Amino acid sequence: MRAGRWGGELALGVRLSVAGRSGWARLAMISVGVGLGVAMLLIAATIPSLVAARDARLAARAVVAAEPVPRGADTLLTAAVDSHYRDRTIHGRLVRPEGARAPLPPGVTRWPAPGEMVASPALAQLLTAEEGALLRGRWGARVVGTIGAPGLAGPGEYAFYLGSDRLTEDSATRIRSFGTRDADEGIAAILLLLGAVGLVVLLLPVAVFLATAVRFGGEARDRQLAALRLVGADAAMTRRIAAGETLAGALLGLVAGGLLFLVAGLLAARFVPADLSFYLADLRPAPALAALVVVLVPVAAVLVTVSSLRRVLVEPLGVVRRGGDRRRRLWWRLILPVTGLGLLAPMFSGGSGLTDGFAYQVMAGVAALLIGVALLLPWLVAAAVRRLGGGGVAWQLAVRRLQLDSGTAVRAVSGIAVSVAAAIAVQGLLVAVQAQYTQETGRDTGRFQVVVLPHAGTQERWSASLSTASGVRAADSVAQVTATPARSAAQAAGTRLKVGDCAVLRQLAALDACADGDTFVVAGPNAAVPRAGSAYTLGEPGERAPGWTLPASARTVPAVRGDLPQAGTTLLVTPAALRGTRPDLSFFDLYVGLDPADPDALDRLRNAAAQVDPTAQVMLIQTRTVEETLVGIRQGLLVGATALLLLIGASMLVNIVEQLRERRRLLAVLVAFGTPRATLAGSVLYQMAIPVLLGLSLAVVTGAGLAAILQATASAPIRFDWLGIGATSGAAALVILLTTTASLPLLWRLTKPGGLRSE
Amino acid sequence: MASPMADDALLTAEDLHLSFGPTPALSSASLRVHAGEVLALMGPSGSGKSTLLHCLAGILSPDSGRVRFDGHDLSAMSDARRSALRRTEFGFVFQFGQLVPELSCLENVALPLRLAGVGRRQAQRSAAEWLDRLEVADVAGKRPGQASGGQGQRVAVARALVTRPRVIFADEPTGALDSLNGERVMRLFTAAAQQTGAAVVLVTHEARVAAYSDREAVVRDGRVREQEYVR
Numbered sequence: 005m006r007a008g009r010w011g012g013e014l015a016l017g018v019r020l021s022v023a024g025r026s027g028w029a030r031l032a033m034i035s036v037g038v039g040l041g042v043a044m045l046l047i048a049a050t051i052p053s054l055v056a057a058r059d060a061r062l063a064a065r066a067v068v069a070a071e072p073v074p075r076g077a078d079t080l081l082t083a084a085v086d087s088h089y090r091d092r093t094i095h096g097r098l099v100r101p102e103g104a105r106a107p108l109p110p111g112v113t114r115w116p117a118p119g120e121m122v123a124s125p126a127l128a129q130l131l132t133a134e135e136g137a138l139l140r141g142r143w144g145a146r147v148v149g150t151i152g153a154p155g156l157a158g159p160g161e162y163a164f165y166l167g168s169d170r171l172t173e174d175s176a177t178r179i180r181s182f183g184t185r186d187a188d189e190g191i192a193a194i195l196l197l198l199g200a201v202g203l204v205v206l207l208l209p210v211a212v213f214l215a216t217a218v219r220f221g222g223e224a225r226d227r228q229l230a231a232l233r234l235v236g237a238d239a240a241m242t243r244r245i246a247a248g249e250t251l252a253g254a255l256l257g258l259v260a261g262g263l264l265f266l267v268a269g270l271l272a273a274r275f276v277p278a279d280l281s282f283y284l285a286d287l288r289p290a291p292a293l294a295a296l297v298v299v300l301v302p303v304a305a306v307l308v309t310v311s312s313l314r315r316v317l318v319e320p321l322g323v324v325r326r327g328g329d330r331r332r333r334l335w336w337r338l339i340l341p342v343t344g345l346g347l348l349a350p351m352f353s354g355g356s357g358l359t360d361g362f363a364y365q366v367m368a369g370v371a372a373l374l375i376g377v378a379l380l381l382p383w384l385v386a387a388a389v390r391r392l393g394g395g396g397v398a399w400q401l402a403v404r405r406l407q408l409d410s411g412t413a414v415r416a417v418s419g420i421a422v423s424v425a426a427a428i429a430v431q432g433l434l435v436a437v438q439a440q441y442t443q444e445t446g447r448d449t450g451r452f453q454v455v456v457l458p459h460a461g462t463q464e465r466w467s468a469s470l471s472t473a474s475g476v477r478a479a480d481s482v483a484q485v486t487a488t489p490a491r492s493a494a495q496a497a498g499t500r501l502k503v504g505d506c507a508v509l510r511q512l513a514a515l516d517a518c519a520d521g522d523t524f525v526v527a528g529p530n531a532a533v534p535r536a537g538s539a540y541t542l543g544e545p546g547e548r549a550p551g552w553t554l555p556a557s558a559r560t561v562p563a564v565r566g567d568l569p570q571a572g573t574t575l576l577v578t579p580a581a582l583r584g585t586r587p588d589l590s591f592f593d594l595y596v597g598l599d600p601a602d603p604d605a606l607d608r609l610r611n612a613a614a615q616v617d618p619t620a621q622v623m624l625i626q627t628r629t630v631e632e633t634l635v636g637i638r639q640g641l642l643v644g645a646t647a648l649l650l651l652i653g654a655s656m657l658v659n660i661v662e663q664l665r666e667r668r669r670l671l672a673v674l675v676a677f678g679t680p681r682a683t684l685a686g687s688v689l690y691q692m693a694i695p696v697l698l699g700l701s702l703a704v705v706t707g708a709g710l711a712a713i714l715q716a717t718a719s720a721p722i723r724f725d726w727l728g729i730g731a732t733s734g735a736a737a738l739v740i741l742l743t744t745t746a747s748l749p750l751l752w753r754l755t756k757p758g759g760l761r762s763e
Numbered sequence: 764m765a766s767p768m769a770d771d772a773l774l775t776a777e778d779l780h781l782s783f784g785p786t787p788a789l790s791s792a793s794l795r796v797h798a799g800e801v802l803a804l805m806g807p808s809g810s811g812k813s814t815l816l817h818c819l820a821g822i823l824s825p826d827s828g829r830v831r832f833d834g835h836d837l838s839a840m841s842d843a844r845r846s847a848l849r850r851t852e853f854g855f856v857f858q859f860g861q862l863v864p865e866l867s868c869l870e871n872v873a874l875p876l877r878l879a880g881v882g883r884r885q886a887q888r889s890a891a892e893w894l895d896r897l898e899v900a901d902v903a904g905k906r907p908g909q910a911s912g913g914q915g916q917r918v919a920v921a922r923a924l925v926t927r928p929r930v931i932f933a934d935e936p937t938g939a940l941d942s943l944n945g946e947r948v949m950r951l952f953t954a955a956a957q958q959t960g961a962a963v964v965l966v967t968h969e970a971r972v973a974a975y976s977d978r979e980a981v982v983r984d985g986r987v988r989e990q991e992y993v994r
Binding site: 394396397400401404405407408669670673674675676677678679680683 | 820822843846847848849850851853854855857861863864865866870874875877878879883906922923
């Protein structure tokens with residue numbers, strides 16, 4: 005009986021939500037707001053399955069060299085020939101089936117014959133496009149088929165299988181099947197921590213935004229409820245009717261969010277970089293997370309509505325807000341931040357023993373601290389504005405408005421405060437992580453910019469091939485041979501000899517002075533420095549292996565990070581220092597200098613290298629290396645933060661517009677008796693700026709503190725990224741300024757004296 | 764009392780025309796207001812009396828015709844100049860007071876002075892005096908929502924008078940009050956206006972309110988039909 009009556013009241017609320025223009029407008033505002041939030045939640049819920057589906061496909065085509073596989077009718081020889089074309093990464097494999105039952109990778113229906121290629125759709129398209137003209141000659145193969153979706157990370161991936169009759173057991177891996185069970189090769193715990201914090205950081209402001217969105221048009225709704233009270237609805241009934249109205253908006257918002265999610269997915273699938281491309285079929289939110297969104301969003305919407313009505317007395321003759329005189333209490337607002345600190349406190353000991361439980365603890369701690377910002381801000385603003393006074397008319401209007409009711413402005417700002425606190429914390433962690441994962445190599449790229457690592461071909465052939473490549477200005481080789489000490493077996497491990505001229509040896513070690521005939525010693529951290537006169541056998545020990553003695557003139561020098569193995573000892577020898585010794589120098593690397601004015605020089609070099617040996621690696625010499633996962637996380641956070649700022653800006657704009665509309669008649673009266681519009685604009689700006697300033701201050705303190713805790717967790721020295729803090733706060737302040745500016749045209753329109761007309 | 768046809772009019776409207784979309788609100792409306800007189804604009808709902816008041820006050824610009832205050836053409840003035848005029852020479856009272864809900868009654872009354880550049884203390888001192896004269900000193904520290912309707916309206920009258928304007932425009936100032944409170948507001952309002960020498964343009968459809976005026980003008984179909992002395 006009671007349930008039926010409640011159902012009827014909820015239904016009345018739903019009916020009222022579509023009553024009249026203002027009802028529709030409110031419904032539209034709530035559903036668009038909720039829709040935006042839901043779309044972001046669904047995107048977050050999709051990431052795990054998106055990554056899992058991608059990883060599963062990559063794992064299914066992986067080549068694992070485990071135990072030696074004997075040749076058979078079911079074996080295949082294959083070698084990776086990954087390459088680059090301009091800014092694109094191309095994943096390739098040379099393949100040579102050894103029998104009729106040679107395994108096929110996912111997405112491939114038949115093997116290409118030598119000189120033929122099975123390419124991904126993106127690569128096939130590139131090879132036929134004008135943009136890919138330079139790439140067409142690289143492998144000189146005819147595209148005879150395309151790789152299907154099961155064999156690709158995403159539709160934008162550039163990938164191929166190239167048939168080869170030159171692959172041998174020595175230069176390739178023999179396999180019976182593709183794929184590995186270990187889809188996840190593991191991610192460093194600290195990066196996992198960073199990603200987890202980032203996720204919490206991005207989702208919390210969405211939750212704050214959702215709570216704001218369901219209050220859109222609240223004042224108009226309250227007046228409507230007062231009219232219902234006049235015709236006999238009691239207070240509990242009005243709450244249920246209001247709940248029904250919000251529920252309608254939230255449910256419509258769920259639908260809108262689903263549609264927005266699909267549109268965002270379609271747009272993202274079209275515009276994301278090839279490396280991050282995904283199939284639309286992968287856009288499936290994790291069912292449990294999606295169910296949580298579908299259930300929790302409407303429930304939370306109703307709870308927020310009912311909770312907001314606690315501060316309002318809806319009476320038959322009008323609405324009385326009782327927030328103004330009520331002091332906000334501090335004690336319960338401190339519970340969550342203190343809990344957060346409690347959860348994070350053990351992390352000060354460092355994150356060496358990072359586990360899944362640890363990650364959850366950090367996520368919970370970070371979430372509690374950030375939610376604490378949202379809870380503390382209303383108290384902080386109320387306490388601060390209570391003490392404010394003085395100033396001009398604009399200031400006075402704003403301060404008095406905030407003193408009477410700061411809730412609306414604070415709700416709009418709390419999202420941005422949480423985001424800024426979170427962004428500062430993540431930046432702080434990024435600074436720490438970046439220091440750990442970025443290495444200054446100290447390498448000189450003045451003469452050589454590229455190193456080529458061949459697996460086949462003689463030095464002469466390589467020299468001839470590279471010298472004809474347009475845009476190649478210099479090419480030099482450094483050969484390597486094993487150096488086995490004649491007397492001490494203890495020094496045998498890891499001693500190697502590299503032969504090259506001074507220019508190329510400078511790529512490997514910091515040489516102060518060098519002339520042909522010089523010899524240098526680079527000792528690893530735990531390796532003993534060999535004495536002058538030490539005798540070595542060069543190459544595989546045997547009767548024909550030549551001997552060589554370390555000259556007394558040999559100088560010990562530090563290595564340049566990059567090409568030399570850290571362990572063991574490396575002897576750098578100029579050709580004249582070999583004094584007629586003729587070791588086997590068939591293993592060599594090539595250092596190549598390119599014409600900086602020719603943007604295609606690098607790709608011509610890659611083409612030339614592929615002609616000699618398709619499996620040769622062509623690598624840019626980098627002065628700095630950054631962990632790729634870190635780059636990915638940074639990109640993800642940047643995209644998320646941008647979307648978030650737009651979301652918050654939109655939310656604030658709706659809030660301002662709603663407030664202005666509610667006060668249109670008062671504004672018109674103020675203008676009627678001569679209030680300059682600049683005064684009113686100033687008042688709007690101050691009403692936003694005061695909570696924002698307080699919110700940013702709280703955010704900076706919380707964010708910096710959180711960053712320090714996370715840095716300690718990552719066992720990194722604590723340091724504050726003031727530039728990042730300034731940039732983040734500045735971006736947030738800019739959003740406020742832009743939002744206020746965007747609301748000014750409406751203010752001008754509403755303050756036209758014609759707003760006094762009531763007929 | 765000045766004659767309606769005398770040439771020393773403080774505020775004149777000449778042949779005003781104004782339409783809102785296809786609906787004409789004023790059709791050749793003309794009127795003169797003299798210094799110190801209380802003029803009641805009467806007429807049925809929708810007759811154009813409030814629109815005429817807004818044109819006289821420079822709040823609305825007529826499509827054609829001219830409004831002059833003290834010899835100056837309002838339609839030739841910039842928006843900023845008209846705003847300044849409203850701030851210093853005119854005062855306003857509306858049906859629901861339209862006080863700023865966040866400010867105290869004292870601050871509401873002081874607001875026009877502050878907008879005119881008067882310092883806070885001096886503005887509040889003047890405001891307190893006016894609240895006292897209008898017998899609402901006891902609500903000075905309260906917000907409008909905490910005062911009764913009659914008190915709020917007297918606060919609005921004090922706000923209109925505090926700058927000692929030369930013309931006060933009152934649009935149904937007692938429309939939301941019971942008769943007892945309405946009488947009280949009008950008595951205090953007209954007495955205070957007389958003391959300052961301000962002219963009052965009073966829009967009303969109540970005869971008992973119009974009885975406080977020196978002269979009545981009836982507005983019908985956007986035109987001022989009759990003007991006569993009531994005292």
